[in-house]
Structures are given as C-alpha cells and as structure tokens.
Amino acid sequence: MTIVLVSDQRERVGIGRPHVVLLGAGASLAALPNGDKRGVKPPLMTNFISTLGLEPLLRDHGVKHIPDNFEALYSSLHGKPEYQSLLPELEQRVYEYFAAFELPDTPTLYDHLLLSLREQDFIATFNWDPLLVQAYIRNRKVLRELPTMLFLHGSVAVGHCPDHLGKVGPVGFRCPECRNGFVRTPLLFPVEKKEYSASPFIAREWEAVRLVLKDAYMFTVFGYSAPKSDVEAVALLHGAWDSNSSREFLETEVIDVKPKEEVEATWEPFFFSHHYSVHSSFYDSTLGTHPRRSGEAVFRRTMLCEWLEQDPFPKHLDFPALYDWLQPFLAAERAPNRKGFDAPESVVTPPSSASAEAVGGASGPRRAAPGSGGRRITRRHGEGGRTRGRSKRRRG
Numbered sequence: 001m002t003i004v005l006v007s008d009q010r011e012r013v014g015i016g017r018p019h020v021v022l023l024g025a026g027a028s029l030a031a032l033p034n035g036d037k038r039g040v041k042p043p044l045m046t047n048f049i050s051t052l053g054l055e056p057l058l059r060d061h062g063v064k065h066i067p068d069n070f071e072a073l074y075s076s077l078h079g080k081p082e083y084q085s086l087l088p089e090l091e092q093r094v095y096e097y098f099a100a101f102e103l104p105d106t107p108t109l110y111d112h113l114l115l116s117l118r119e120q121d122f123i124a125t126f127n128w129d130p131l132l133v134q135a136y137i138r139n140r141k142v143l144r145e146l147p148t149m150l151f152l153h154g155s156v157a158v159g160h161c162p163d164h165l166g167k168v169g170p171v172g173f174r175c176p177e178c179r180n181g182f183v184r185t186p187l188l189f190p191v192e193k194k195e196y197s198a199s200p201f202i203a204r205e206w207e208a209v210r211l212v213l214k215d216a217y218m219f220t221v222f223g224y225s226a227p228k229s230d231v232e233a234v235a236l237l238h239g240a241w242d243s244n245s246s247r248e249f250l251e252t253e254v255i256d257v258k259p260k261e262e263v264e265a266t267w268e269p270f271f272f273s274h275h276y277s278v279h280s281s282f283y284d285s286t287l288g289t290h291p292r293r294s295g296e297a298v299f300r301r302t303m304l305c306e307w308l309e310q311d312p313f314p315k316h317l318d319f320p321a322l323y324d325w326l327q328p329f330l331a332a333e334r335a336p337n338r339k340g341f342d343a344p345e346s347v348v349t350p351p352s353s354a355s356a357e358a359v360g361g362a363s364g365p366r367r368a369a370p371g372s373g374g375r376r377i378t379r380r381h382g383e384g385g386r387t388r389g390r391s392k393r394r395r396g
Ligand SMILES: [Zn+2]
Pocket: 161, 162, 163, 164, 167, 175, 176, 177, 178, 179, 180
C-alpha cells in the first residue's frame, strides 16, 4: 500500500465535482463556542423562546400555552386569525435578534469551513443568522476561491432584488441592474407545510441545491437535526442526492454531537452501502483532515486504495498565518496545468464535471468567481435557460 505524503496531496487537484455542505443550527453553535463578539451564543429551537425573551409578547397577544420549542409554538399560531397581528411582530423580533450577531475578530469554524472548500463547492444553510456571510465577506477580501452559499430558509444578512432574482447582496446595497436597493430576503419560519415556492428567492435557492446535489461528489451534513417541520425539505434533498448519476461512489458525512446511532438512524437513507461516516467534530471530518482536497482524499482512499497522511486544518492560526498556510493549495489549484491523477486505465477515472448546469443568475459577494471553466457548476445570468451541459463523465 502506498503512503501518500501531504505535499503530493496538496499538489494534485483532480476532482471537478462539488462538495455540498448542509448547515443547521448546530453548526453556528459550534462556530461560536464562546459566543459572538458580545459573548452571546446562538439559540437552538428548544431554548429559542426563553433566549429571545418572547414570553411577554406572546402573553400580550393572548397566547396561553407556551411550549419550549419554537417550532411547536409557531406551528400552533400560524394560520389562526386571532394571531394575525402577532406573527409579523414575532418575525420582526426574530429578525432583529439574529441581525445583531457578529463574529469575533479571530478565525472561527465558519472561516475554517469556507477555506476548507473550493470555488466549485456549495454551502447550503438553514440558518437565519449572518455569521457565515460575515465570514465569507472577510475572507473574500483576501481570497476569491470560496464556495457558493445558498440560503434555504432565508438569511438576515442577505438582501435581493425582487425584479432581478439572481442579484443578491447586503440589504440596502444597490442592484447592479436597476439600481434599486436590495430588500430583505424572507425568513422561512418553521411550519410543517412550508411554502418553499411562495418566495421566488427561496424557491430559487432550493432549485439550486437540488441541482448541485445531483452533480456533487460529496455531501456533508453539519449540525442539522432534520426536525419534524422539515420533513418535506429532507425529502427534497434526499430525492436529489439519490438521483445523482454516480450515487454508488458518493460519500456522505455527518457532523453532529449526538450519539452515532441516533445520527445514523436519521441519515441512513442518504448513505449508500458503507460510503458514509459520522463525526462529532468538523475537524475530524474529511474537510477537517483534508481541507480543499476532500473529494480527492475520498477518491484516493476508495478508488486508488492509497493511504493518506493527514493534513489537518490548522485551527489555532490567526488570519495572516492561515492565509500563508493556504498558499501551496492555492498555487496547485491556480496552476494552468493542474496535476491530476495518473491512475491506470483499469481504475475508475476521477469524476470531473464537464456539465455546467445553470442554476440561475449570478452576482453579489456570495457567487463563485469565474475561473475554472466548465469544471464546476456555475450560476448563469438569465432566466429560463436552465441548460444541462453534456456530461463527459465516465462511469466506472
Ligand atoms: Zn434589480
């Protein structure tokens, strides 16, 4: 068995298909172990009502039974005429609460997550908080090659132009097409029958995540517990992942602090045979042990039967040292003739996506920068042109 050194792993960039990461509330909590810049920790659905101090507001509107869980509460109020004036107030309180969160100045797990992925990759988040976007903005000042973000339940940090749906940016910034200010994206609240199609912005994010899952090479679920009110959402994601054309080679990873058996029971439908792993920490997952080369690491381990030296993400470095550490990775990725794998013909070819699938218009800070041609999924400007490029992918 060959032992592959870190230097060789950093040099070879052979997987052209995206790694898709799905984030839930547990990820934001893990990103702020000591709270945000003010020391405040993000709430979970189970302590949401007390953390946000919503009880007086609810009592004022005649709500008598107040459960601990915000999902149960919101579902019980939604659609009832007597609470028609309460819901917008409740939503405004939630919006303001999340909008106040601010990342600490030092690198957080969200910075590490963004830097451990490449431009071809995607992070789809269920979280309303602005933390991931704040991390994106500060790293984007130094590095263009960051993944694309998708906001499946909306976000307090992202605005959009209602007339030009692909255009997104901070609320108040101007749409480059019509010069109108970006408006808030709606937050999708936890009710069992969510109206994913009611907001064109959210409908678009969902369409995008389904498209990229069909083309992805790896899927990581991080801190997302798939609550009851998201049954439909999970079914949509599962349908997309399951219809991926190379399903039998794909790797699913789950990062969750819950007991392994519980996690496996929740995500079992997403696993193909033994192609999965469960980790209690991001730093133990493939992104943490083989940053920016996660797809390559899985390919080399499973298809080339190589033994890989670990190349752990240096979680204690400050920003300047972190960017220095990234240089060899970036140099290999930016090289005009990237060094891939010289696998013998009998071995399965590394999946390289030649299918440029349009998942909508592109602009704003979160969109992937142009660069690597047809080797990644791109968002294209323009409506109705959801084109599926011809795939040159070879199946093994
Ligand atoms: Zn516009």
